Amino acid sequence: MKTTLVYLACCIAVGIAAPERGLFLNLKIGELCVGSFQCKSHCCQRDTGLSLARCADKGAEGMSCSNHLLYNVYYKCPCENGLKCDGDKSIIGSITNTNFGICKDPNGIAKVIKPNRVQ
Secondary structure, three states, X not given: OHHHHHHHHHHHHHHHHOOXXXXXXXEOOOOEOOOHHHEOOOOEEOOOOXXXXXXXXXXXXXXXXXXXXXXXXXXXXXXXXXXXXXXXXXXXXXXXXXXXXXXXXXXXXXXXXXXXXXX
């Protein structure tokens, strides 16, 4: 019983002292992943259905992006915070991997749609 408690205490101490990055969570860009929850960027991406998935950066303005995540792995990462993926939002597009768009600034889109009128 005492050895079990000592072993448990040692495991907890090692877990607390471990660095931010783990073996399965908080993975860096380029490391192999199974799902987006593992990556620091929250984007696990693969190029084709047969390729290995790796952690990738989220899409910057003007880059291609994906609106919908069906299998916990993206073919195109979603946009960075503050940007909107302007593209197809259908479930069919998600299944057939055609639901890609372009990362755009929502404030920039509003300015194009509603230009300021000077009187």
